[in-house]
Amino acid sequence: MDRRLFFRYCKSSWWCLVEMVDSGAAAFSNMGMFVTEMSSDSYQLLGMAERGMLPEFFATRSRYGTPLVGILFSASGVILLSWMSFQEIVAAENFLYCIGMLLEFVAFIKLRIEYPMASRPYRIPLGTTGGILMLIPPTILICVVLALASFRVLVVSIGAMLIGFILEPCLKYVERKRWVRFSITPELPDFGSEAPIG
Structure with missing residues (x-):
């Protein structure tokens, strides 16, 4: 195999790998920001329910302490905007x-x-x-x-x-x-x- 061809192949593979890692990191970053936004919205609904501004069922928490109803409402808002x-x-x-x-x-x-x-x-x-x-x-x-x-x-x-x-x-x-x-x-x-x- 020609040496130059081999180095060209390695270089293109390297950049392909860098691009894949970069795209994967961007995807995980976007998913993290999306989950953060959804959870902050759901905790706002929970806080409003605890202050009596929303019905009590918005203060319902799962066994892990997360605001279950708030997460469902936040997700439905995302679906409505799709x-x-x-x-x-x-x-x-x-x-x-x-x-x-x-x-x-x-x-x-x-x-x-x-x-x-x-x-x-x-x-x-x-x-x-x-x-x-x-x-x-x-x-x-x-x-x-x-x-x-x-x-x-x-x-x-x-x-x-x-x-x-x-x-x-x-x-x-x-x-x-x-x-x-x-x-x-x-x-x-x-x-x-x-x-x-x-």
Whole structure:
């Protein structure tokens, strides 16, 4: 066998192996990120159920301590979005994340005003006015991102937000009628306590 041909074969095999390892690592990384996202979503549903915001069955755990119902709901959300392209799913996810950040900004200011002495793990060293001024630049950038969304992403994202806005009063109605059980886990700290900041 010709030496040059042998070295060329080894070199091409080596790069083929490197490419396979690289592709495998990327696939495992994507699977890990997907599982992390699903589990964080399911634990958010569990936390909301433990705070009485969702029916008690969302707080159901498997024998391993994982939120079983939350995982099933998270997986069903993935299945419902499977008709969209990957880029559209990412854009819709970013759109909803931006809306969520705006809601967090509003909650930050509202909690600052209504519960100024609530116990916190840390405190931003700004007053209410400083907090509002701090949030203006990111709010402007978020609005720019929202304005650049495509029509299809806009429709899906607004549809998801409308479902959320409609679901909240429906859950309150279901709770009043006692069709399903809502309960608050007693071990959780009370956010409304006016304990001094330590």
